[in-house]
Amino acid sequence: MNRILSFKWEIAAPLFGALLTSAFAPYDYAYAAIAALIFVYWVWCQQTPKRAALTGYLFGLGLFGSGIWWTYISIHDFGGGDPYSAVALTALLVGVWALFPALTGWLIAKTSVWSGLWLRIIAAAVAWVAVEYFRGYWLLNGFPWLQIAYSQISTPLAGFAPLIGVYGVGFLLALSAFAVVEILRDKVHVMACLPVLLAIWSGGWYLQSVSWTRAAGAPITITLVQGNIGQDNKWQNSQQLNTLRLYRTLTEQHWDSDVIIWPETAIPAFLSQVQAAYIDPLQQAAHEHGAELVVGLPSEGQGKDYYNSVMTLGEKPALYHKNHLLPFGEYLPLQPLSGWILDKLQIPLGDFAVGGDRQALLTAGGHAFVTTICYEDVFGELVARQIADAGYIVNLTNDAWFGDSSQPHQHMQMAQMRALETGRYLVRATNTGVTGFVGPDGTLLKQAPLFTTTTLTDRIVPMSGVTPYVWLGDKGLFALLAMLLLFTYGCSYWSAVNPANQAVLSDGNGGA
Structure with a gap:
């Protein structure tokens, strides 16, 4: 029993992966995406990189198993494959795509030990969308299904899509969820995170009223x-x-x-x-x-x-x-x-x-x-x-x-x-x-x-x-995200080597 309890997060991971699927059409429980991201980031921040990769893989099995199961229909019903082959190929695809949340978990576990509240949050959000971009655009000609931003087509975050596109919206969604986790981990972070969260979501709400064309x-x-x-x-x-x-x-x-x-x-x-x-x-x-x-x-x-x-x-x-x-x-x-x-x-x-x-x-x-x-x-x-x-x-x-x-x-x-x-x-x-x-x-x-x-x-x-996104493009967005990450890293380093300035980017515990 103790051994089972030690793997409680891994047992829950596929369920929260399936919860993320419910944020997409036709279910459209858009805010379920935030709950799923809160869970997985909370867990990853407490795990070693290897353990986080395992949790991420199981999370991915839940996400893609519940999200792209329809691959079986195309292979069996219309592709002519026998049931065993269709199940095997569908399981293979789910298993391959689940490797990407595993990679994300490994990266975030690595960055979760960094000093600096916003350095941790921004690095984790960048890691999430960077892995999504690699999966969605490069590998095997791209498979961008179930990227988190698509679940937000009816929420205030949709207002940012004409500015920064689907990966920008995904970054803001991940950043919002990860900031909530940091608040839950230490209430000292409320004053640092809450104004940013309010700015993101109220800003998105306002931007929905702007016509760019x-x-x-x-x-x-x-x-x-x-x-x-x-x-x-x-x-x-x-x-x-x-x-x-x-x-x-x-x-x-x-x-x-x-x-x-x-x-x-x-x-x-x-x-x-x-x-x-x-x-x-x-x-x-x-x-x-x-x-x-x-x-x-x-x-x-x-x-x-x-x-x-x-x-x-x-x-x-x-x-x-x-x-x-x-x-x-x-x-x-x-x-x-x-x-x-x-x-x-x-x-x-x-x-x-x-x-x-x-x-x-x-x-x-x-x-x-x-x-x-x-x-x-x-x-x-x-x-x-x-x-x-x-x-x-x-x-x-x-x-x-x-x-x-x-x-x-x-x-x-x-x-x-x-x-x-x-x-x-x-x-x-x-x-x-x-x-x-x-x-x-x-x-x-x-x-x-x-x-x-x-x-x-x-x-x-x-x-x-x-729109601004048409001018910026996905590559331009990732260039901006890279600069934001470098800037945040520089500020964190500057705060660390200048104790008198630690309050600028304090992580709420007196350190940078």
């Missing part, structure tokens, strides 16, 4: 088409004609709209296969009605290359090829090992080519727009670097791969952050949901019911101007 023209009417084609028969040759007829019929009911948008790979055939019989007549019809179509379909490139593409039809026909591909879904990293494993498990996955960074913006409704396909909308810098010349953001997605799970809701929440960061309307057409319109403040304005064949129409205002 402005209207760039008259409103345009957009119709989003949700075909609700089952993923299990989407690519069946026997269903292709029915699918093409469905999208054509739904579109013909909305020729009075300025722009009509279909989901990712709504056309289940290569462009060359449907160009003459389907695309060209659509192009002609759109031109005659003064409307423009934005459709998703695969297309061929040079040699054996093929792309996940978006095509505009109407006044300015053009193509965009997806640039940020999904690992293990649209390309196979770690070759030849990953290909050999998937072949053994008999799980078929695609291998698309990258479209490239220098593609011109597509245009519809008289305005250029940033195009994102599927999970491209979860990368803030990808959208931000193109937004200056764009009036709005378009996302084409097919989340049918994950069934009736939390994934479509989590994905929409991340898309909402892109609208908030850039001060643009975002329109999102999906195969089964969540299809909807998002305002420049990140609010989900209108949503189609999930798993329903339907259309959704609304008016948006093209916007111009850039």
Whole structure:
């Protein structure tokens, strides 16, 4: 019993990891994120780095086990994997991503012994978001799911997103939780931490009322088409004609709209296969009605290359090829090992080519727009670097791969952050949901019911101007965080070597 009690924090860690998941959509208990962060920081500050890494790993198992369990659906239900292989691969992914909270725990345990209240807090918050950034942007092409800032889309901290982006919001959330822990550990820290906490949360509340961009023209009417084609028969040759007829019929009911948008790979055939019989007549019809179509379909490139593409039809026909591909879904990293494993498990996955960074913006409704396909909308810098010349953001997605799970809701929440960061309307057409319109403040304005064949129409205002985050970018934010950390370290060192000045950054115990 004593041995079990000695591991009480490790036993509780997965539960608090799952609690953090509840802060995200569709549960939306946003402030549960603070409770989870308070717990894990409290524990890490009392542990050795190795023990903190273990606690962090178990915390990560709870977080990702409850947060990305839907991977099983894509592998088993639609990928063709047997149940054992699907469970094994899902468990492997959860285990790999749990290594990142373990790394965070190790780093924070290292810094928790530093002198200086704010040096400890800032170092820990920087460590948290730095590890998130590495996981979300670099490793295996990036997997930013369940980054803490996305849970705050409806709290006052969302007001900071147009200034410092998703990682800046995550930093402020972590800093807030860690400051609360320092207060709980020693009430002497109240006077040092409380004013900062009040400034952060009241400042975020105020910033939510600030408009960083402005209207760039008259409103345009957009119709989003949700075909609700089952993923299990989407690519069946026997269903292709029915699918093409469905999208054509739904579109013909909305020729009075300025722009009509279909989901990712709504056309289940290569462009060359449907160009003459389907695309060209659509192009002609759109031109005659003064409307423009934005459709998703695969297309061929040079040699054996093929792309996940978006095509505009109407006044300015053009193509965009997806640039940020999904690992293990649209390309196979770690070759030849990953290909050999998937072949053994008999799980078929695609291998698309990258479209490239220098593609011109597509245009519809008289305005250029940033195009994102599927999970491209979860990368803030990808959208931000193109937004200056764009009036709005378009996302084409097919989340049918994950069934009736939390994934479509989590994905929409991340898309909402892109609208908030850039001060643009975002329109999102999906195969089964969540299809909807998002305002420049990140609010989900209108949503189609999930798993329903339907259309959704609304008016948006093209916007111009850039937010501070668009100018700063994620790399600029981390440069600022590095300078803040160095400054805090310098102040702590200065206080330590000048006893008369210790009160400047006192940790509440008479020391620096």
